Amino acid sequence: MARGLVGFREQAENQAKFFVSRGIPIYASVLTTALEMIAAGEGHVPSVLEEAWKDREFSSPYERALLLCASMRFEALRDSSHPLAEKIGDDADGQGRVTREELDRAIDFGRTLDSLVRRFVQTNEVSRSITWQLAATCFEGDGPIVVIDLGTSAGATLVGDRIAQNWQAADGSPIVLGEEKRARKRYGLDRRPVDLADSDQEGWLRACIWPGQRDRVLRFRRAVEEVKKAKAAGELVVSKMGAEDMVAFVRQIANENPGARILVAETAFIDYLPPDIRAPFEKDLGDFISAHPGRAVWSGLEDALAPVTEGGGKRFPAEIRLRRASRMHVVARCEWHPSVVAIDHAELAKARTPH
Ligand SMILES: C[S@@+](CC[C@H](N)C(=O)[O-])C[C@H]1O[C@@H](n2cnc3c(N)ncnc32)[C@H](O)[C@@H]1O
Structure with missing residues (x-):
């Protein structure tokens, strides 16, 4: 310290x-x-x-x-x-x-x-929604999906599917993931949730985006509007909660919504947890996922274990992991503010097969 x-x-x-x-x-x-x-x-x-x-x-x-x-x-x-x-x-x-x-x-x-x-430097990067949007492709059919974002900051990532994104594959082709209409209920949890309706809090989050990063600012501004709309419609709820209580919340939501698939997301979150909180958190959430084969997925944008250099010399410090009941799949590699996203389609297909 x-x-x-x-x-x-x-x-x-x-x-x-x-x-x-x-x-x-x-x-x-x-x-x-x-x-x-x-x-x-x-x-x-x-x-x-x-x-x-x-x-x-x-x-x-x-x-x-x-x-x-x-x-x-x-x-x-x-x-x-x-x-x-x-x-x-x-x-x-x-x-x-x-x-x-x-x-x-x-x-x-x-x-x-x-x-x-x-103040504390805090981000909320809209483009990270690709993490949970890719995970949602594991679920077939029109049935409802409840998305729970852990360490959500202001909830901006939770509305990223409603905002134009510019993700590209490693070969430059666009990655298009439309609005996730099955996700009718979205929860965001954070020990320091940011209220985007409060101009001081919204202004601080915007100030934490670096000068010249105009795309990020544009997406953030759109997210502010979408978060407000989704909250007013009752589709999005952002609550104050520490990591130690989050898995119990996930279980409660799963019990209250027996007909829904449960998509747990966390982006730039788990790597911030101290080991004494992270270990039980990972174990509990892993147990929940294992107990719900086919019904639950845990998606994370996390530190790449071995940062990979792709064609074009791009070095990807982060990876998207999907944990399903039987095992974990690294389905994509990217930067912390994803624009080029190298999807491993074979691994994503494995993550989609019923578990
Ligand atoms: C780097 S930010 C990422 C925010 C958002 N997920 C994103 O990708 O833009 C990490 C977030 O995790 C939250 N956080 C960190 N440690 C936490 C803890 N122990 N319990 C709850 N929230 C925590 C912080 O308040 C912060 O909003």
Whole structure:
């Protein structure tokens, strides 16, 4: 656990390299410029960050770097007079550099300090719906499917089937998965659920998308509308719940809906659980799936055990796993924000056979 600026330099340097590799040099510049100012003891940046993080504990190595960037972007999205509005605001393309003078004004702008003190970087990536949409193809016929998304954030992934997506196969051909009309009831569970009807919460989630990632922002905006509609229609329920209570909830929903197929989804979730929570969670959920052959599937977008490099040199750090009663199938490989998705059709066909 790190506090204040202890260990920040190495983490921010690594994250800056990552931003460059992902085509977002402007965020790399925010971090390297902040590091220069910290090293020189120049301006407000060092003292504001020290003050903001003196009592906070950070466990993940990229948390502080991402929090600094998102806290500034949150203000830049809300106010066109922000010193970095053009560079990290809505119309920014992710390119360019910031100056020390701009950063010094940005760190003191609006509620930046408040965000640095109390907010958590949180994402909700709509394109990850391919995880549960592929899993839904395991179920034949028109019978109802209940989808339960664990670690749902705001529930945006749960409406991804109602939003235009641009997934492609490794050969460039489009992957088309239409609206899943059989999924008439969708539940999202999270220990910190985000309410998209609350403009502050919605704005923060949007601020956590990086400048220049316009497709992601567009999909997110559409998801905000779809989530609101689905909630109003009673199709979508997002609830506060810790991982330790989730499998009991899944069992309860299965008992209450005896005629429905149960699709449990989790994207960028299980890898975040500490081992003492993850182990019983996996065992319990695995037991539930084994006890419901043919009726239940557990789909996950998870860390690839061995990241695979496909044709074209693309390296896929994540994989889509479907767990059925008899075994687990790795049915696709992709990035954490899936656009190119290399589906293993043979494995997907095996996952579809009755279990
Ligand atoms: C990286 S985000 C992914 C969000 C969403 N599934 C997506 O793919 O966009 C991980 C989510 O898991 C939730 N989470 C992490 N640990 C949790 C726990 N122990 N219990 C419940 N939710 C948890 C976080 O609050 C966060 O919303």
